[in-house]
Amino acid sequence: MPKLRSTPPITGVEKELMDAFKRLEEGVPNHPDLLKKARLKKLRINATTVALEAGRARTLIAHDKCAYPRVRAKIKSLEEPKGPSTSYEDVNRTLREQNIELRKMVIVAASRVAAMIRRMDAVDKKAAEAIKKVVRKTSKKEDVSKANNVAGARRLNETLAVVIPLQKDSDSAAD
Template sequence: MTASPASARTLAAREALEEALVRLRIGKPTNPKLAELAVRGKLKVTVTTVAAEAGVSRTLVGVENCRFPDIRRRILEGDDGKEQRPVKGVSAVVRQLRADNAELRRQVQVLRSQQAITLARMLEAERIAQLARDDLARTRKGPEGDPKTGLVFPMPVRARPPYGRTRKKT
């Protein structure tokens, strides 16, 4: 008995998908566009790339209840055996990026206000330090502005020898 043309095409598609999956996993695709991605190191094993490499329609492995669910499962498991997360819609990605952007803008606003407070404190500290320097300079110069009549620092007084001791005469 000979196989029907439809079953022959199905077997050929299965073989093409399995071979394409192997070629993509080892990084040796025959599709020119995928080969270029492999050279640049940006080739990923996805349902679309496997179908393109096999030269078959993506719908054979691209949907949940497809014709080859075992091949689809192997593609989605990837090299490490972990399930890849499903691709989000563009609107969901844009919505998430906008939320992230809003959060980052809020953080920038908080950091700018903290920076302004720190700058104000620094300027106030510089103003107080300048006042202290001016006051010290005024004190050192004295009332008439003469540096010789400025601050008087007490000098230590030499202590007298204790009672009962006398100096030796030499």
């Protein structure tokens, strides 16, 4: 049967950080800067403010692999989920980022169109050359066959038109 791991009790630095977290949550911090923010209703609970209130370094709870993950989990549970921002600056920043992305997409699309046009021109040129070659070959064959037909017809006509009778010449017989 495997051993169950129990979480160690909160002691030392972790207790200080948890106490600081509770004070910030209640809105009664000890640190003068945080107290001023609490009065102005601008106090936010995050890793930096908890560490400042506890008098410790922020790096103890500020990253995922920190030394005190329970304190970090409590802080993260209070953070508001980030939704779409509505301030003009954020909207403007988002629109500028989208504009940059769209400009890049336009450049890529234009280069693809240019490459496609070059390919189409090359294919068109090849096709025109192939058509010329076929026309040349077929016209030569037609010319040769017409010439043969005409020549054959002439010979045929000449032979039919000129009939040489076989006669015995009296002169040739005497020889």
